[in-house]
Amino acid sequence: xxxxxxxxxxxxxxxxxxxxxxxxxxxxxxxxxxxxxxxxxxxxxxxxxxxxxxxxxxxxxxxxxxxxxxxxxxxxxxxxxxxxxxxxxxxxxxxxxxxxxxxxxxxxxxxxxxxxxxxxxxxxxxxxxxxxxxxxxxxxxxxxxxxxxxxxxxxxxxxxxxxxxxxxxxxxxxxxxxxxxxxxxxxxxxxxxxxxx
Numbered sequence: 001x002x003x004x005x006x007x008x009x010x011x012x013x014x015x016x017x018x019x020x021x022x023x024x025x026x027x028x029x030x031x032x033x034x035x036x037x038x039x040x041x042x043x044x045x046x047x048x049x050x051x052x053x054x055x056x057x058x059x060x061x062x063x064x065x066x067x068x069x070x071x072x073x074x075x076x077x078x079x080x081x082x083x084x085x086x087x088x089x090x091x092x093x094x095x096x097x098x099x100x101x102x103x104x105x106x107x108x109x110x111x112x113x114x115x116x117x118x119x120x121x122x123x124x125x126x127x128x129x130x131x132x133x134x135x136x137x138x139x140x141x142x143x144x145x146x147x148x149x150x151x152x153x154x155x156x157x158x159x160x161x162x163x164x165x166x167x168x169x170x171x172x173x174x175x176x177x178x179x180x181x182x183x184x185x186x187x188x189x190x191x192x193x194x195x196x197x
Contacts, residue, residue, distance in 0.1 A: 004030050004038040009047060012058040018073025020081055023054045051078070052118045059121070068121030071107050075118075075125065084113040085135045086127065090151020093144040098167065099152065099160050110134055110147065133182050141168060142175040146183070154186040161194040 007029050012021045026035045039056055042048040048056040049068050057074060059066045068074075079086040089108040094100040107123065110130035118125045134150050137143030145164055149157045165173050177195040180188040 004034055005042055008038055008042060012048065017060055018069035019077045020051060021048065021056045021058065022081060049121060051120060052116060068123060071120060071123065071125055074120055075109055082113060084111050085138050086111045087135060087138045087147065090147040094148035094151050097144060097148050099148050099163060136179055136182060141172045142179065145176050149187055157187060158190045158194060161190055165194055
């Protein structure tokens with residue numbers, strides 16, 4: 001029978017790129033202590049990358065060498081595995097919507113889960129717990145607008161909303177306006193005011 005480390009590696013190789021290998025999903029191969037120990041050994045040998053507590057990723061091998069999976073793939077896979085909502089930060093959202101020229105230096109994502117850090121090779125990804133309203137409409141342009149507005153804050157929100165009203169398709173702005181009741185008072189007020197201008 002193959003050794004536990006070989007069985008875990010074989011399991012990891014069958015997964016799509018960036019899909020995390022979690023100790024909990026390997027308990028059919030051995031008891032928890034043995035699985036944890038095997039995962040640690042594989043991480044020490046750089047055959048797996050430890051992304052967080054109990055979560056590992058298989059490095060991607062290409063003709064150019066070995067690298068960690070892309071941040072986006074790893075974050076998406078982690079969200080699926082843990083049942084969390086994970087979305088890009090307000091800075092990244094504001095930048096992609098053209099509301100700021102500031103480019104995020106660090107990889108920061110907002111999550112419905114707990115605040116923590118995840119390592120992908122030499123890259124550290126920060127997952128910050130965020131209130132539910134900031135996670136509204138995940139992976140949709142209207143949700144991206146919410147996160148950008150939250151990052152800009154009450155002082156700049158109204159001016160940004162006027163810009164968004166010109167830039168976004170009417171259906172997206174309508175979706176944003178329809179979600180206003182779940183926002184804090186300062187944002188709901190600004191969205192209502194700009195929607196009726």
